[in-house]
């Protein structure tokens with residue numbers, strides 16, 4: 360539990376930077392699992408600062424994002440492609456071909472193959488070195504909404520009504536929020552060597568209490584993280600305020 364989101368985010372960014380530097384020393388790639396949303400923005404800001412001011416290179420970095428709305432054009436202002444470009448990729452020296460984000464433009468029938476291939480690419484690279492996560496008020500990680508299975512893989516899912524309400528302001532109303540998304544599964548996330556879930560503010564306190572101290576259940580998918588030995592929750596004091 361950190362005093363504020365900024366100090367926590369700097370800590371997470373430095374851990375990611377350490378993985379990147381260690382892999383550089385070993386002449387290999389760092390494979391990062393990334394999230395969008397408000398929560399990781401300060402982490403990305405610090406990574407950009409490390410690149411610009413301290414010469415951290417991302418040439419040996421391969422990224423896989425957790426999710427994308429479906430359908431979604433990559434150049435739409437609400438797309439996670441746009442989010443990642445604006446908050447991270449446009450400001451660092453990552454190779455464009457090393458960036459992976461689920462494709463919101465696929466015809467429906469091509470989605471299963473795309474998802475299997477997403478899993479395969481991660482596996483062929485030796486798995487994710489680190490996966491960062493936020494948490495939705497439904498208890499979702501990625502877009503694994505209530506009802507998701509602990510061994511689920513990358514797939515097309517239906518968004519929970521609460522998730523669509525929370526996204527309404529970005530889309531100018533809930534009716535404009537897509538009803539579906541492509542997301543890595545709980546099983547995909549679980550295979551990462553380290554998992555860091557971040558949450559800031561009082562708004563996340565009750566779901567954090569359920570995720571950390573509640574009964575493990577598909578009703579709150581983040582509770583599955585209780586079964587992992589490689590997970591850490593990084594919180595600010597308000598988000599941790601309901602923990603006993």
Ligand code: F6R
Nearest residue numbers: 394395396397398493494495501
């Ligand atoms: C985003 C994602 C979601 C968000 C969650 C919290 O890629 O997978 O699980 O992490 O909805 O969103 P924010 O950070 O906006 O509160």
